[in-house]
Amino acid sequence: MTxxxxxxxxxxxxxxxxxxxxxxxxxxxxNTFKIDKEFVMNVSLVGTVIKVINGNTYTNYxxxxxxxxxxxxxxxxxxxxxxxxxxxxxxxxxxxxxxxxxxxxVNEEKKKSEQIQNPFENKYVRIIGNLKAYKxxxxxxxxxxxxxxxxxQITTHFLEAILVHIQRxxxxxxxxxxxxxxSQIKEEKIEIKKETNKNKNNNIITQQNTDQIxxxxxxxxxxxLISSNQTSSGISLQELSKKLKSTEEEIREIVxxxxxxxxxxxxxxxxxxxxxx
Amino acid sequence: MSxxxxxxxxxxxxxxxxxxxxxxxxxxxxxxxxxxxxxxxxGQVIVDRSQNLKKSYETNNVEVLGVWKNNQLSELxxxxxxxxxxxxxxxxxxxxxxxxKEIFM
Numbered sequence: 102m103t104x105x106x107x108x109x110x111x112x113x114x115x116x117x118x119x120x121x122x123x124x125x126x127x128x129x130x131x132n133t134f135k136i137d138k139e140f141v142m143n144v145s146l147v148g149t150v151i152k153v154i155n156g157n158t159y160t161n162y163x164x165x166x167x168x169x170x171x172x173x174x175x176x177x178x179x180x181x182x183x184x185x186x187x188x189x190x191x192x193x194x195x196x197x198x199x200x201x202x203x204x205x206x207v208n209e210e211k212k213k214s215e216q217i218q219n220p221f222e223n224k225y226v227r228i229i230g231n232l233k234a235y236k237x238x239x240x241x242x243x244x245x246x247x248x249x250x251x252x253x254q255i256t257t258h259f260l261e262a263i264l265v266h267i268q269r270x271x272x273x274x275x276x277x278x279x280x281x282x283x284s285q286i287k288e289e290k291i292e293i294k295k296e297t298n299k300n301k302n303n304n305i306i307t308q309q310n311t312d313q314i315x316x317x318x319x320x321x322x323x324x325x326l327i328s329s330n331q332t333s334s335g336i337s338l339q340e341l342s343k344k345l346k347s348t349e350e351e352i353r354e355i356v357x358x359x360x361x362x363x364x365x366x367x368x369x370x371x372x373x374x375x376x377x378x
Numbered sequence: 379m380s381x382x383x384x385x386x387x388x389x390x391x392x393x394x395x396x397x398x399x400x401x402x403x404x405x406x407x408x409x410x411x412x413x414x415x416x417x418x419x420x421g422q423v424i425v426d427r428s429q430n431l432k433k434s435y436e437t438n439n440v441e442v443l444g445v446w447k448n449n450q451l452s453e454l455x456x457x458x459x460x461x462x463x464x465x466x467x468x469x470x471x472x473x474x475x476x477x478x479k480e481i482f483m
Contacts, residue, residue, distance in 0.1 A: 121382065122481050149457055167383050167400055168482045225457055252439070252459040256471045259385075263474050266481050291474065 115143045115229060117261040121168035123232060123239065134232050134239070137269035144241070146171070146228045147249065147258040153219040162221070162246070164228065173230060175243035225249040227258070257295060264291045319345060323355045327365050328376040335368040335375035382483045383443055387472050388421020394446050401451060402441040402459060402468060415442060415451070418465035418472075426452045439463045 118136065126134040126141065133140050148166030155161075160175045230243040249255065322345055330336040342352045356374055359365040365374045385400045386393075401423060406414035411428040413435075425442055430453045439459040444451040475482045 119481050121483065165381075165383070167385050170381050223455070223457070250460065252463045253467070256464065256468045259471050259475060260467075262481065263471075263478055266478060 115145050116141050117145045117258055117265060119168040119259070119262050120146065120148065120164065120166045120171045122262070122266070123171060123241070124169050126232070126239070128234050128239075134234075137266055139269050142231055142233070144230055144232050145258065146230070147225065147255055148228075149223065149225050150219070150221040151223070153222050155219075160219075162243070164226070171241060173228065173241040173243050175246060221246065221248060225252065225255060227254060260291055260295050264295075267291070319347060319351070320355050320358070323352065324359060324364065324376070327356075327359070327374050330375065333368070335373045338372040338374075384483055385441075385472055385475065387419040387469055388417040388423065389419055390472070390476065391421075391423070391446055396445070396447050398443065398445050398454070399451075400441050400443045401446075402439065402463070403465075404439055405435050405437075412450075415440070419469050424450045426450050429453060430455060437461060 116136070116139075118141070122136050123134075123144070123146075126136045129135045129140060133142050135141065146164060146166060148164040148171075150162050151165050151170070152163035153160060158177055160177070162173050162175065164171050164173055225248070227247050227249055228243055229245040230241050232239065232241055234240065323341055326341060326344055327336055338349055338352055338356065341347075341356070342349045345352065356365065359374075360367070363377060365376050367373065368375050383398045383400055384394070385402070387401065391399075391401075401415065401417055403415040403417040403421075403423070406416050406422070408414075409424075411426060411431065413425045413427055415423045415425050417423055425444065433456070435456065435458065437458040438461055441457045441459055442451060442453050443455050443457075444453040
């Protein structure tokens with residue numbers, strides 16, 4: 102990983118992916134992976150749980166999202182609710198590997214006779230986790246796994262994955278400019294579809310995620326427009342509202358945020374702004 | 379070899395003859411071991427449930443995973459979907475996934 106602060110920010114964000122993208126990812130420095138030429142560590146997935154294996158310190162899930170299958174691991178927490186120490190986990194892992202097959206057989210028989218079932222089995226789930234290298238293999242460690250109760254989250258997740266993929270393959274610059282008009286139109290289409298999906302989706306988590314992504318995208322665009330304006334009077338609230346196809350109230354909230362952050366300043370009146378950069 | 383089971387709707391069926399696919403829709407009438415699935419893009423698909431009869435659909439909307447062959451979907455498994463599932467946006471997502479097959483198949 103380089104010292105470029107922008108790359109560090111990208112690695113820390115949660116990237117919506119498909120399992121196919123994870124399968125195609127290439128290992129990079131620092132045990133991270135690159136997808137679409139960008140470092141990726143924190144990942145969100147949506148898929149169905151097709152297999153569960155319970156260990157003493159972890160639970161293994163096999164997830165299928167329609168693009169491929171992936172084995173993921175959720176480490177259990179100890180009595181202090183701390184993640185069990187990584188080294189301790191790895192040692193236990195090696196010891197338990199021999200017992201795993203036998204345990205799997207026992208579990209299968211038990212499941213058939215007693216109908217014991219993990220609550221996520223055969224259900225759609227959303228997973229937040231870390232993709233890293235472990236013994237030169239891709240390892241996915243789960244931070245959070247949640248059952249999806251509003252199926253529109255499935256649609257939203259794949260729309261987000263497509264959007265991020267398009268942005269990255271089209272070489273979105275640090276200023277967020279896309280390199281072709283066609284891909285810009287496509288991105289806007291996806292954002293509109295996400296808005297539509299957002300309006301029909303009652304689930305709070307999906308709503309928050311979608312709002313967050315759209316809000317960040319709009320703020321980012323607003324800052325770029327303000328920064329790119331080189332006139333002494335700066336860019337007006339009305340112009341921002343027109344270019345970003347948002348209401349003046351929404352733009353006012355965004356510029357107030359940037360004013361508080363010190364990233365922009367007022368010029369001829371409180372409706373004209375310039376970047377402090 | 380890809381283990382993808384792509385999400386498709388009625389209009390893409392002809393491209394996936396003999397393949398394992400996922401089709402979502404509203405559960406329609408039963409006809410013996412078969413069920414009519416009204417797909418998200420207003421198509422109708424006959425679902426052969428004979429391999430999975432022990433489990434019943436629990437919701438009005440389902441996603442059926444099965445093999446599409448000879449104008450029939452042989453169900454392998456299914457997933458219940460919520461009643462507020464938005465068909466229009468789902469169809470648009472499928473269209474986009476077909477334009478970006480590189481991350482789906």
